[in-house]
Amino acid sequence: MENLLNFFTEIGKLKKMPRRGWVIRNVKNPESIAEHTFRVTIMAWFLGDKKNSNFNIEKIIKMALIHDLCEVYAGDITPYDSILTKDNKKLQQLVKTWPRFSEKKKKKLVEQKYKKEKEGLDKLIKNLSPDLKNEVKSLWLDYESGSSKEGRFFKQTDRIESFLQAMEYWEKDKTVPQKPWWDQARELFDDPILLNLVEKMGEKFYKKKKPKI
């Protein structure tokens, strides 16, 4: 029980950890990692429910709940990290576009992120019972590699939750960039249910005003 209590205390830190993607975009009072997890879990459940009967809803809900636990120790890594600058003006210019890297650099960034997060997760779950440890680890590995249909679907749902949040921030503050999200979405999403949701999001949020590029 003590090990479980320690684990609960550690993951509780995610309630206060702001998501770095919003911090670098100067969003005021950005959501925490735990707040993102809350909504993406509901989204994964309800959207996953629209898939066929072979889709394992319990698995995707658990995957959603654990997918960012590694960030307790690994921190929230963003695609912009390797090109960040301390000059805020330049930084705000930078986040207006989706970062493009060479094939070699993409591979390096993916490997670095994977290694850091895997180490973070291993440290976090090391004192859990073997059953729980195995389940959390394998769900995370599935999410990371997209080896099952649930893993592939959740990876896209995870980005959609952030995209939805980006639109909600933009609704309040028109300086929050939208184009990088669209560029990412149109290269990343291929699930018809999720593409339909993205279309509806665009219709809802840009009804009165379209974002400037």
Add this chain to the structure above:
Amino acid sequence: MEEKKFYLTKQKLKELEQEHESLVVFERSKTIGEEAPKVLESEDLNPEFLSFQEDMSFLRSRITELKNILGNYELIKNPSKQNQNIVGLGAMVLVNVDGEKDEFLITGTLEANPSLGKISNESPVGKALMGHKVGDEVVVSSPIKTIYKVKKIKYLSS
């Protein structure tokens, strides 16, 4: 059961066949109460493996998924020489996006990994690039416009 067709590279097909074979052996050994072969417990061999050891429903659902893929796949083959100037499945496409270079490998949905530049032929950009040639400008416009200029097309094993 999904009737979807899965487009696979030779390498991916081999990986999936191996995984299927390993899981079937593992399931059998679990069912008859034998210890699973140690080699199958490596997380590098199969990321989902650890949970399968305790959860037979996860194991069976993965075997069903693999069976479905292996029964409904089509191998990605390079097009004929005269069509290798056209973007299709398996093409490595060098593009210019908003003044920046990027490179995409057009894959089927199972092998897509946009962080590594592998984009699905079913994604809006993958779909839009298909059928285009060097010099074409592919516009993805709804609701925010982005132009992909095709600079080079290469088929990897050609």
